[in-house]
Amino acid sequence: MFEKVRVTSGIPYLDELTQGGFIKGSTNLVIGPAGAGKTIFGLHFLSEGALKNENGLLIAMQEPPWAIRRDASNFSFFDHNHYVEPEKIVMLDFTPSGWELWDPDSLNIGEDSPFIIEAEGVPYDETSLPTFLHRVFYHISQVVEEKKIERIVIDPLAAFRFYDYGNDEGFLRKITTGFLANIASLNVTTIAISELPSNTGASIFGEEYIADSIIHLDMLSVRGEMMRILRITKMRGTKHTTKTLTFQITNDGIIFLEIDKDK
Ligand SMILES: Nc1ncnc2c1ncn2[C@@H]1O[C@H](COP(=O)(O)OP(=O)(O)OP(=O)(O)O)[C@@H](O)[C@H]1O
Numbered sequence: 609m610f611e612k613v614r615v616t617s618g619i620p621y622l623d624e625l626t627q628g629g630f631i632k633g634s635t636n637l638v639i640g641p642a643g644a645g646k647t648i649f650g651l652h653f654l655s656e657g658a659l660k661n662e663n664g665l666l667i668a669m670q671e672p673p674w675a676i677r678r679d680a681s682n683f684s685f686f687d688h689n690h691y692v693e694p695e696k697i698v699m700l701d702f703t704p705s706g707w708e709l710w711d712p713d714s715l716n717i718g719e720d721s722p723f724i725i726e727a728e729g730v731p732y733d734e735t736s737l738p739t740f741l742h743r744v745f746y747h748i749s750q751v752v753e754e755k756k757i758e759r760i761v762i763d764p765l766a767a768f769r770f771y772d773y774g775n776d777e778g779f780l781r782k783i784t785t786g787f788l789a790n791i792a793s794l795n796v797t798t799i800a801i802s803e804l805p806s807n808t809g810a811s812i813f814g815e816e817y818i819a820d821s822i823i824h825l826d827m828l829s830v831r832g833e834m835m836r837i838l839r840i841t842k843m844r845g846t847k848h849t850t851k852t853l854t855f856q857i858t859n860d861g862i863i864f865l866e867i868d869k870d871k
């Protein structure tokens with residue numbers, strides 16, 4: 609039998625419901641609508657890593673790192689001075705305005721690059737998705753090596769739509785899943801944040817099929833009050849809870865409301 613090494617989420621109680629956490633080296637989706645707590649989930653995961661000297665990388669695709677840091681500083685579990693400054697948590701700005709700051713000449717994106725993403729039919733230019741993902745992956749692979757990164761959060765995948773993919777949904781899926789597979793090959797444990805409108809079953813990129821686990825966060829209205837819920841709908845190789853868990857977001861981050869000893 610293979611011994612699976614587990615990577616803890618940093619969210620109190622969650623790892624007890626998943627045989628100890630995510631499988632090391634796995635790709636995991638955290639899916640939910642706006643405001644569901646996805647970024648906070650990712651920050652728990654990175655802070656937990658920083659505590660354990662497992663360095664983390666946040667790939668900021670939509671909200672810039674300064675805004676993520678500002679909001680994170682509200683949370684008791686996130687210590688900016690201990691984690692971000694000593695680079696136990698590295699944040700790369702790949703937001704639409706931020707990535708233009710990267711110096712293209714510093715990137716090896718020529719034909720000899722080992723990270724060429726096949727881009728038939730899509731022009732190889734600054735605004736094309738393959739060019740963008742190429743750059744992102746190149747940076748990720750360099751930072752992973754230099755900083756000995758073990759945990760990655762991509763926040764969110766949906767930002768890929770900002771770039772030109774020739775309006776070809778099949779192509780979009782192909783390069784998105786290829787990108788995630790490339791990251792998985794770096795032997796890091798990844799949380800990819802995905803924005804899914806409430807009450808729909810379909811994902812944008814087909815990413816749920818390549819992910820090793822899927823955690824849904826959502827919000828319901830119960831008697832005029834917002835109720836936050838978490839469901840694990842898939843976790844390969846893991847006996848996980850099938851219950852819908854309710855939680856709150858407080859200054860301590862994600863806190864489950866009722867803890868069921870029977871799981
Ligand atoms: N200190 C706090 N106490 C209570 N609730 C908070 C606190 N900080 C944030 N929240 C709640 O968390 C929500 C934001 O969580 P988060 O940024 O993780 O959402 P998200 O799923 O990443 O959203 P988006 O898709 O817009 O990026 C806020 O809308 C607010 O309801």
Ligand SMILES: [Mg+2]
Binds near residue numbers: 647
């Ligand atoms: Mg967010």
